[in-house]
Amino acid sequence: MLTVFLAVLRRDLLLSWRGRADLLVTLAFFVIVVCLFPFGVGAETNQLRAIAPGVLWVAALLASLLSLHRLFAQDHADGTLEQLLLSSEPAVSWVAGKVVAYWLTTGLPLVVAAPGLALLFDVEQGALPVLTFSLALGTPILALLGAVGAALTLGVRGGGMLLALLILPLYVPVLIFGAGAVEAWLGGTGATAHLLLLGGGLAGALALAPWACAAALRIAME
Amino acid sequence: MLAVSELACLKGDRLLFRGLSFSLEPGELLRVAGPNGVGKTSLLRLLAGLTQPEAGEVRWHGTPLARAREDFHRGLLYLGHAAALNDLLTPLENLRFACAAAGDEAEETACVRALERIGLAAQLDLPARVLSQGQRRRVGLARLFLSAARPLWILDEPFTALDVNAVADLAATLSAHCEAGGAVMLTTHQEAPFARAPRVLDLGGRAC
Numbered sequence: 001m002l003t004v005f006l007a008v009l010r011r012d013l014l015l016s017w018r019g020r021a022d023l024l025v026t027l028a029f030f031v032i033v034v035c036l037f038p039f040g041v042g043a044e045t046n047q048l049r050a051i052a053p054g055v056l057w058v059a060a061l062l063a064s065l066l067s068l069h070r071l072f073a074q075d076h077a078d079g080t081l082e083q084l085l086l087s088s089e090p091a092v093s094w095v096a097g098k099v100v101a102y103w104l105t106t107g108l109p110l111v112v113a114a115p116g117l118a119l120l121f122d123v124e125q126g127a128l129p130v131l132t133f134s135l136a137l138g139t140p141i142l143a144l145l146g147a148v149g150a151a152l153t154l155g156v157r158g159g160g161m162l163l164a165l166l167i168l169p170l171y172v173p174v175l176i177f178g179a180g181a182v183e184a185w186l187g188g189t190g191a192t193a194h195l196l197l198l199g200g201g202l203a204g205a206l207a208l209a210p211w212a213c214a215a216a217l218r219i220a221m222e
Numbered sequence: 223m224l225a226v227s228e229l230a231c232l233k234g235d236r237l238l239f240r241g242l243s244f245s246l247e248p249g250e251l252l253r254v255a256g257p258n259g260v261g262k263t264s265l266l267r268l269l270a271g272l273t274q275p276e277a278g279e280v281r282w283h284g285t286p287l288a289r290a291r292e293d294f295h296r297g298l299l300y301l302g303h304a305a306a307l308n309d310l311l312t313p314l315e316n317l318r319f320a321c322a323a324a325g326d327e328a329e330e331t332a333c334v335r336a337l338e339r340i341g342l343a344a345q346l347d348l349p350a351r352v353l354s355q356g357q358r359r360r361v362g363l364a365r366l367f368l369s370a371a372r373p374l375w376i377l378d379e380p381f382t383a384l385d386v387n388a389v390a391d392l393a394a395t396l397s398a399h400c401e402a403g404g405a406v407m408l409t410t411h412q413e414a415p416f417a418r419a420p421r422v423l424d425l426g427g428r429a430c
Contacts (some may be wrong), residue, residue, distance in 0.1 A: 008321035011311070018310040079304025080323075086270060088296040088325040222273050 004089040008097030019158035020068065027109045033209040034117045045122055052121035053131065053182035060110045060135060061171050068167070069160040071102055071150040072217065084155050085221055091214035099147045100208065107139035116189045123182075130185045130195075137198040138178040144202075144209035151216035174201065223248055223405050224269065224374060229278035231264050238264055240277065246425055248373065251400050251416060252284070252407045256426035262409040263303065265425065266378050270300040296325065299369040300376045305362040309351035313342055314362040316350055321368055328368050336367040341388065355383040366395055373398060377408040390415055 005026045016023055037055045038048060075081040082096050114135050123131070149167035153159035182192035223246055238261030246252055249342035254262045267273050269280060271287055271294060280287045282294040307316045314333055321328035337346060340360045345353060350361065361382060375396070381389050389412070396406050397417035408420075 003322060003327075004325065007319055011315070011319045014315070015308060015310055074308070078308060079306035080303055080308065082272060082302055082304070083299075083306045083399050084321060086274060086295050086298065086300050087323050088292050094323065146307075173402075 001089055001093045004042050004087060005093045005097040008084075008094040009101050012101030013104065016101065022070075023105050023109065026063050026066050026106045027113060029066055030059050030110050030113060031117065033059040033062060034195055035120070038120070048121045049123060052123045053065060053127075053186075055121070055178040056114055056118060056131065057135075057138075057175050057179040060114065061142060061168075061175060062138060063110060064106060064139060065164055065167070067106055068146045069153070070151050071098065071147055072154050072220075073150075076154055076220070081217065082221065085218060091217070092210045095147070095210045095213045095217070097215070099143055102147070103140050103143040107143050111135045112138060120171045124186060127182050127185050131169075131182045132176055134178045134181040134191070134198060137195065137202050138174045140170060140210060141174050141198070141202050141205045144205040145174075147219070148212045148216060149207050151213045151220060154217065154220040174198070223283065224407075225281040225356055226255075226269070227279050227281075227285070228277070229265075229268070229280065230276040230278040231260065231261055231273075231355075233261070235265055239425055242278070242425075246374075246405050246407060248403045248405055249317075249400050250405050251418065251420040252405070253420040253422050254409045255422050255424045260425045262425060263277045263378055266300070266376050266407070267369060270376055271295065272300075294307060297341065297372055298374050298376065299324075299365065299372045300378075301362050301365065301380060302378050305358045307358055307361055310349060312347050312356075313337055313353070313364075314346050316361055317319060317364055317368075320362075320365055324365075326368060332368060333364075336364040336397050337361070339367055340364045340391075350351055356385060356388070360388065363392060366399075370399070370402070370404075373404045375404065375406045375408075377406065379411075381410050381412045381414055393417075 034055060037051065041047060041051065072081060075084070085091065087094065113130060115132050117133055118128055146167055149163050153163045153166065156162060177194045177197045181191040181198065184194055185191040225245040227243045229242040231238045233398045254265060256262055264273070268275055271291060287294060308319060311319070314330070314337060317333045317337060318328060318330065321333065334346065337343065340363060342357060342360055342364070345357060350358065353361070361383060366375070370373070380392060384392065393414040393416050396408070400406055
């Protein structure tokens with residue numbers, strides 16, 4: 001089971017490295033969206049400080065949608081998915097491998113870039129670890145839920161748009177608790193409750209999403 | 223080994239075949255024949271467990287497929303229309319991944335040997351996107367040399383895009399697998415020099 005997980009993880013990371021221009025697109029999109037807000041709402045410091053957590057979180061959410069439809073598309077087109085479904089190992093293991101690789105290549109860069117961008121909004125330095133931690137807990141949930149959506153819309157015409165419509169409503173709780181964690185810390189109530197809820201969400205998504213994803217992929221192959 | 227009873231397959235709202243019964247025993251080479259669109263590929267995908275039959279049952283050593291999935295997939299090698307190659311990876315990386323994904327332990331040296339044997343010694347380090355159709359097909363077929371332990375081979379159009387020598391080599395490999403007690407099921411529109419004439423299952427005569 002671990003062999004298949006590691007084989008898929010290694011292959012997907014290698015593929016991301018060979019097509020690394022695609023990864024920069026996600027990161028560049030995140031940075032640009034965040035930077036657009038000061039132009040739109042004006043450079044008033046207090047206002048920027050107030051909207052910073054929400055802006056960063058919404059931008060991260062949109063950026064993680066950007067490459068989501070490609071998660072299984074290539075493997076579906078070239079027949080790899082067929083072979084993976086015929087593996088004698090449980091489907092959950094390779095689905096998990098794909099999602100972990102996907103998060104490492106698209107989610108992790110956002111987590112790393114976010115504190116730097118938060119400084120642009122003059123966010124209090126003490127809130128930066130909270131922001132990073134909330135993104136580190138939240139973006140894997142986005143990847144896991146997104147993988148289920150990507151599997152459900154696989155092979156559907158106009159799947160990219162449908163995927164966004166399907167998955168964005170599910171991202172709302174993550175957004176509320178993610179952005180809420182930073183705001184709660186800034187408000188002085190402490191971020192623990194929000195972060196615990198995010199952690200619980202991650203545990204739940206980890207336990208359920210790979211199974212749902214594997215089932216959806218089986219249906220997509222029919 | 224594989225027993226099929228009263229199988230029916232629906233594609234979209236079109237019935238491809240129904241009431242299909244046959245069995246496949248060790249040592250047998252079965253060729254599924256029939257004109258295009260009669261349901262050969264659908265039948266193979268169904269037997270491989272990728273799709274569910276509309277009616278009827280497939281049994282693997284007497285157990286229905288749904289309950290013997292893991293055991294069945296351990297004993298099955300299915301090569302479909304698509305070669306399952308990623309264009310950014312080399313043939314060697316593709317082959318090693320295909321083996322690992324299927325749950326086989328495949329050493330790098332064994333994979334290199336398999337690729338050399340199928341005639342890709344010079345292409346080991348090239349990305350798959352520069353390979354010709356025939357060479358891509360060969361990378362997929364290299365798995366045959368690493369899957370001798372899997373008794374049932376289901377191959378969809380394995381001879382497509384291969385040159386005359388490769389066709390003869392592949393036919394010999396398939397015949398040898400049957401000699402060794404394996405079973406092969408394939409579709410092809412091409413005559414191939416098998417050691418023993420394959421049994422033919424003609425779907426064309428029974429289309430509904």
